[in-house]
Amino acid sequence: MAQFQVLIIGDEILSGRRQDQHFGVALASLQRHGHQLAGVRYLPDHPATLVAAFRDTLTSNANVISFGGIGATPDDHTRLALATAADIALHRHDEAAALIEARFGEQAFPYRIQMAEFPAGSSLIPNPVNQVAGCFFRQHALLPGFPSMAWPMLEWVLETHFTDGQAPHVCSIIVPDAREGELVGIMQTLVDQHPNTGFSSLPSYGNARYATPHIEFSTSGERDAAEATMRDLCAQLDAAGLIWFVSSAATAS
Template identity: 40%
Template sequence: MTTPRIGLMIIGDEILSSKRQDKHLAQANELLKPRGLAVSWVKILGDEPSLLQENLQQSFAQAQAQTDIVFCFGGIGATPDDRTRQCAAQALKLPLVRHPEAVAEIEAQFGEAAYPQRIHMAEYPAGAAIIPNFYNRVPGFSIEHHHFMPGFPMMAKPMMEWVLNTYYAHLTQSPTIEKAIRLIDGQESEWVEFMEQFEVEFPTLRLFSLPSIDADHKRTIDLGVEGLEEQAVAGYKKLVAEAQRRGCQWQALL
């Protein structure tokens, strides 16, 4: 079975303006990596309705064609600048309807104060299913392999975990590991041919090269592999042997 690609949509003008720093990508990786899964792509979008609808429309089409899984964070509140629910409905050409389970949750949490504004947060594209919110009982929703959650990371993380456990437990695979060395005063160009040969020899591993230049203009390269443990260890030994053969100064990275 082919593992679906996993995408993230992080929605909100406050992220684009840097008023808030994104935490959803890091949290998603924390949840996915132990399951042997990984993020394939990330989009950061503002609250502009036309752009949001356009991107959701493309994402729904892609998910339907390739069974991608998409986690969306932000813009599902009740204020005028929260437009994700409406844009999702428009992208799917579906009406917004009040979900009875979501209504019950919001009424249970807020009582009479649920009206007239908070109750709008129970309005989803027709056919959506709720995602329980363990923080304040205002649910998110799922539809067409897309899962919509609040922009607050402390709410979104347990909601994403619930989605993974509820809908995608069958996708769990053996977790991967990373092993890397740091080359001191290295140049990436000197390693290109070796890296090309390495990828032929170890096709199941992800080979990565991360160059850095510090404040004193000293160069380093973090050269490493990610994959299942047995293959990753074998690939790592190959990197070490090559560094030693070349007489490079290097150190192991944890």
């Protein structure tokens, strides 16, 4: 299982002129391939901000999926920002340029051809919609902002550059009419005894899973560890005289 940072770039999203559609699709794609979303950032079309973000992800050797800002208009800064952060030049990729010329002919010049300029050493991410490629550079995938193009390109990246992982096993229970403040001690003991197992507590006043107030507790990780942690939690809830039942949200690896 790999961890990924997702960058969603564009003033139009930060201003509310367009609603982001990438987050949910990226999360579902990563989970489907057995990977984990480690973080998401919404960034403006501002060169210095983008350079700083890419310096951070390059320094940490992060796997990055970036949406937006790789067109040929003056507000598209993503390609140059990544190159600047890596302290290398933009380079016109011959194959990318040939694809753009084949698609647009004379109209490829002087502007559309700029979309073939990527950080030197990049490989291409094929675009099945209009053949204007994205690029893959040091575990960073630069994808367009258009969902119809970006989403199949994301699938190609995950299938081509990464090996599918094993999603964590998740155990979930619902405890009706429970109050988090009264169960912190139980939770802390559980976390102390099982430091390598994921744990979450989600209080609710009522939702689709259970209509009245409740807490949904979950453990996650390797199957045996997640199940052992959940058994310990249930035993402590039993000792406290609390009713619980298995949530339909529980998943198996």
